[in-house]
Amino acid sequence: MKKLLFLGLFIILNKSFAQKNNWKEFSKEKITTVNINKTRIYKIQNYILNVIWNEKLSCSDNIGYYGGIEKLSIHKENKEIQIINKIEDNIALGTIYFNFYDYNLDGYLDFTLPINSRWLMYYIFNPKSNKFEHKKSWDYLRIQKIDKKKKLILSQPSGNAFEDNRKTYKIKGLKIIEIGGK
Numbered sequence: 036m037k038k039l040l041f042l043g044l045f046i047i048l049n050k051s052f053a054q055k056n057n058w059k060e061f062s063k064e065k066i067t068t069v070n071i072n073k074t075r076i077y078k079i080q081n082y083i084l085n086v087i088w089n090e091k092l093s094c095s096d097n098i099g100y101y102g103g104i105e106k107l108s109i110h111k112e113n114k115e116i117q118i119i120n121k122i123e124d125n126i127a128l129g130t131i132y133f134n135f136y137d138y139n140l141d142g143y144l145d146f147t148l149p150i151n152s153r154w155l156m157y158y159i160f161n162p163k164s165n166k167f168e169h170k171k172s173w174d175y176l177r178i179q180k181i182d183k184k185k186k187l188i189l190s191q192p193s194g195n196a197f198e199d200n201r202k203t204y205k206i207k208g209l210k211i212i213e214i215g216g217k
Contacts, residue, residue, distance in 0.1 A: 057185060061178040064136065071104060072130035079135050080144055083110040093123045101127045109167065117166045126152050138173070139206050140186050150174065159209045173211050176204070187214075 069077055069084075077084040085108040092103030104122040108115055124131050126149050134155070138145040143160040146167065150156050157173035160166070177191035179201065186206040192199055204211045 057182040058180040058187075058189065059183070061181050064181070067135040069133045069135070070130045071133060072102070079133075081111060082144065084108070084133075085110065092121065093125075093127065095127065098127050101129050104131060111165075119167075122148065125149055138178075139209060139211075140181075140183055141208070153177075161209055168209065170209060170211075176211070 067079055069079060071077065071084075071086055072088065074086060074088045077086060086104055087106040088102060089105035090102045091100045092105055094100045101124055103124045105120070107119040107122060109117040109119070122131060132149055134147045135144055136146075137143060138147070138157060139159050141160075141162075143162055145157065145159045147155040147157050154175045154177070157170050157176070158167040159170045159173065161168050176188070177193070178188055179191040180189040181187065182189075188204040188206065188211065190202045190204065192201045202213050203215050205214045206212075
């Protein structure tokens with residue numbers, strides 16, 4: 036009887052550990068970052084980004100002009116699939132950082148752009164429309180861990196070290212749904 040009890044306890048603990056082990060540190064994932072700060076063509080996997088940079092697109096009273104993307108033409112398999120106009124350099128560094136990754140874990144490449152120095156806006160690829168869609172429900176999400184098997188995201192805590200305000204999200208297609216705290 037003790038052996039069966041021990042075996043049952045071992046199986047339960049092992050299963051619990053295995054479930055927690057699905058979480059992977061997002062910082063260790065392969066994310067392709069492209070710094071765009073001039074007019075040229077950029078190649079990322081099977082996409083071509085044709086960028087027209089405008090040094091005077093963005094302006095502030097204290098910095099002056101610091102540029103941005105006047106026009107971004109996105110091509111896939113030698114066909115233009117989308118045009119995005121006027122992407123401002125919200126951080127005012129004279130460059131815009133694109134981070135490419137399959138954020139919604141559907142097999143298609145997505146990308147993020149900075150909202151400011153800390154937060155991102157997400158462009159999720161929609162295979163039905165064959166376009167990248169800015170999904171505001173994803174904005175301001177900072178990913179700490181992902182569970183690719185269950186399509187879960189654990190957010191990075193914001194605030195101070197004494198607050199654990201991480202949230203867990205479930206990915207459903209192009210949407211992200213908050214399902215609770217850590």
